[in-house]
Amino acid sequence: MSEIFGYDDDRETASAAKVRALEALLIEKGIIGSDSVDTVLKHFEVNAGPFNGARLVARAWVDPEFKKRLVNDTPAAIAEMNFPAGMTGAEGEHMAAVANGDGVHNLIICTLCSCYPWPILGLPPYWYKDPVFRARGVREPRNVLKEFGVDITDDTEVKVWDSSAQIRWFVVPERPEHTEHLSEEELAALVTPEAMMGVALARVPETRRGA
């Protein structure tokens, strides 16, 4: 995304170095333990992440009744899934799903800061917090989407959802064509965090087409 946002190419490396220095300092001062950061990282690798959202979307694709429940009562639909214990928690109090399709494309942003449904999508990418993305996402969502490579035709309405401490939104993307032969698990593998933010579509990778 650095080409869209104009970040320095070494942004990730520089941030990682800063984080390592900060972690070392906090451990040295006795503010956190040596395993504190690992515990948090493990939580986002095992319990809370886009793998949960991908399973919800895949279930919605194969089960229209579940899809209705997911949109109408998101917490109840989430409770039906056998998600890892402990996946709920911070930033997961009030999550709500919106579905693409029927002439509507949804985009989620947080105009105020970076509210995001952590249990379902994991931690947001850094550009989600970018003030320019947040402002332009409201003012000119179609242009922003185009820059992400998502062309929305004029006859499709673009709805922008502002996540906040009250509600944290995620998108149920449309099921890609020619995926009738795929299992629910294989479908889940097609669902990216970007698709669940509305800045991408769910797609079958070129290499798997016609499989």
Ligand code: FE
């Ligand atoms: Fe926020």
